[in-house]
Amino acid sequence: TILEVDAAQRLDSRGNPTLQVDVKTIAGTFRAMVPSGASKGRHEAFELRDYEMRAYGGQGVLAAVRNIQRVIGPALVDKAFDPRYQQAEIDNFMCHLDGTPNKSRLGANTILGVSMACARAGAVASDVPLYEFLRREAGEIGPYVMPVPFFNVLNGGRHSGNTMAFQEIMVAPTGAQTFEEGVRMGSEIYHALKEIVAENFGAPATAIGDEGGFGPPITQPEEALDLLTAAVEHCGFTGRVKFGIDPASSEFFKPDGVYDLGYKCAEPNTKTPDQMMQLYHNLVAKYPVSILEDPFAEDDWDSWARFNAATASEIELVGGDLLATNPCRVRMAHQKKACNAMVLKMNQIGTVTEAIETAGLGKSLGWSVFVSHRSGETTDDFIADLTVALGAGHMKSGAPCRGERVAKYNRLMDIEAELRGSWKTWVYAGERFRFPAEI
Numbered sequence: 001t002i003l004e005v006d007a008a009q010r011l012d013s014r015g016n017p018t019l020q021v022d023v024k025t026i027a028g029t030f031r032a033m034v035p036s037g038a039s040k041g042r043h044e045a046f047e048l049r050d051y052e053m054r055a056y057g058g059q060g061v062l063a064a065v066r067n068i069q070r071v072i073g074p075a076l077v078d079k080a081f082d083p084r085y086q087q088a089e090i091d092n093f094m095c096h097l098d099g100t101p102n103k104s105r106l107g108a109n110t111i112l113g114v115s116m117a118c119a120r121a122g123a124v125a126s127d128v129p130l131y132e133f134l135r136r137e138a139g140e141i142g143p144y145v146m147p148v149p150f151f152n153v154l155n156g157g158r159h160s161g162n163t164m165a166f167q168e169i170m171v172a173p174t175g176a177q178t179f180e181e182g183v184r185m186g187s188e189i190y191h192a193l194k195e196i197v198a199e200n201f202g203a204p205a206t207a208i209g210d211e212g213g214f215g216p217p218i219t220q221p222e223e224a225l226d227l228l229t230a231a232v233e234h235c236g237f238t239g240r241v242k243f244g245i246d247p248a249s250s251e252f253f254k255p256d257g258v259y260d261l262g263y264k265c266a267e268p269n270t271k272t273p274d275q276m277m278q279l280y281h282n283l284v285a286k287y288p289v290s291i292l293e294d295p296f297a298e299d300d301w302d303s304w305a306r307f308n309a310a311t312a313s314e315i316e317l318v319g320g321d322l323l324a325t326n327p328c329r330v331r332m333a334h335q336k337k338a339c340n341a342m343v344l345k346m347n348q349i350g351t352v353t354e355a356i357e358t359a360g361l362g363k364s365l366g367w368s369v370f371v372s373h374r375s376g377e378t379t380d381d382f383i384a385d386l387t388v389a390l391g392a393g394h395m396k397s398g399a400p401c402r403g404e405r406v407a408k409y410n411r412l413m414d415i416e417a418e419l420r421g422s423w424k425t426w427v428y429a430g431e432r433f434r435f436p437a438e439i
Ligand code: PGA
Pocket: 036, 037, 038, 039, 040, 041, 168, 211, 246, 320, 372, 373, 374, 375, 376, 396
């Protein structure tokens, strides 16, 4: 059972406060740290901050710390939950304790930290790795699937000081044989890209953004994809990689229904939804783009649905801000035929159990599940285990650079090594990353 729950305010990768949670059981102390987004969706669960402007510009999480020490912790101890078998009960109990639809009383960040730490306690008490514990929670069977990593190597949008509106340009080693080989390909491409950026824009342009990718002074997505194509060619990986684009377009959607690709430039560069669709069609025709995440704003349903119909599933159209890892939004999107995949960000919904359930709902609709970090991260590597547990087939944790990004990739290499040395059947998702269950 849980003996004590404690919490503390620590820093995330952007230097902002975040929550650290310790759950104590007789087996030891189990820690989790909570991430935070920059391009947050409007429909995400509530992230509790202090709004006390004298400290950390109002970003403190001491109220969340207090909620754990005074409310959640004592209540969990009192209930004598067993983390081995009661992850869902623990998570449901915290949701009821909060009592609001979006966790606005206790905070989704508060609840998530406890939920993650309890899962770690449950795994150790059950004497299994975390991915195994979460896999049981998810009811997954079949071969273990190592995901394709989508490395975000060029940063724009809210994650970089450059003028590129699109937030993330990703490269994915779908032609690798193993996750480890995929990491090597990603790292080699990343370093080739660094040289190319330096040659084209000078060494200062190799400074990196929030997710470890470069932020050269470019504005157009084609410029980014041309740089990436050159790096891939330089490494001899042409044909063995796919690209992913996350424009995070809610950030530059204007109230009059247009998208401003010049939102970080001196001059606006507005495009209608139809012009955006044409832009995406051109990019998909010219480059090996297999994923488009949030190409339209979180409430621009009409554009989503029209584009989804036009692309007929040939690319993965992923709802991030659109869905906010929320089952109600997932159902709504399914009804409107808005997309064919979901991003899974645990802190958008607030418990491990709900995240697993939302992923299950997505899969039951025939969608792909794309597990994701946040731009404000910590070295907590929980999502690596979660990705394997869900058999999600692909995940993103930024560039193969910066401690908080590589923590997840390194953990995945550990998991792969463990699977290789075990009796378990496993595969690298590779080209089948969208529907690994079919492998
Ligand atoms: P965000 O972006 O955390 O700033 O929302 C993260 C991502 O989608 O990579």
